Amino acid sequence: MAKKTKKALKKQQRMLQAAMAANGGGMGMGQAQGLLGGLAGLLPARGSERFLVGVLVGGAAAYLLSDEEMRGRVMKSGLKLYASLLGGLAEMKEQAADLQAELEAEQAGAS
Numbered sequence: 121m122a123k124k125t126k127k128a129l130k131k132q133q134r135m136l137q138a139a140m141a142a143n144g145g146g147m148g149m150g151q152a153q154g155l156l157g158g159l160a161g162l163l164p165a166r167g168s169e170r171f172l173v174g175v176l177v178g179g180a181a182a183y184l185l186s187d188e189e190m191r192g193r194v195m196k197s198g199l200k201l202y203a204s205l206l207g208g209l210a211e212m213k214e215q216a217a218d219l220q221a222e223l224e225a226e227q228a229g230a231s
Contacts, residue, residue: 126226129219136216 185191 126223129223129226133216133219133223136219 184194
């Protein structure tokens with residue numbers, strides 16, 4: 121394998137390991153707080169504005185979920201999104217495993 125390719129593989133592995141370390145190694149509570157913590161800045165500051173946003177979001181959810189056909193479409197879209205996210209995550213794990221196997225094979229060959 122060329123030196124540049126080997127360096128690129130090592131760089132990708134370091135980046136993946138750094139990303140996993142930043143996320144606590146998985147989907148823990150720290151990550152959920154980090155994701156939701158950023159949403160706090162999007163919400164209005166005053167209580168009355170928050171109440172109005174809540175009323176609008178709740179009303180929209182009630183409207184969507186009260187219609188059986190619309191509820192079916194929303195559920196179907198949600199399931200498709202969930203399946204595609206799982207597929208993407210599985211693909212990323214497979215690529216990471218392939219990169220790690222290639223690096224180990226290179227290191228075993230160099231020894």
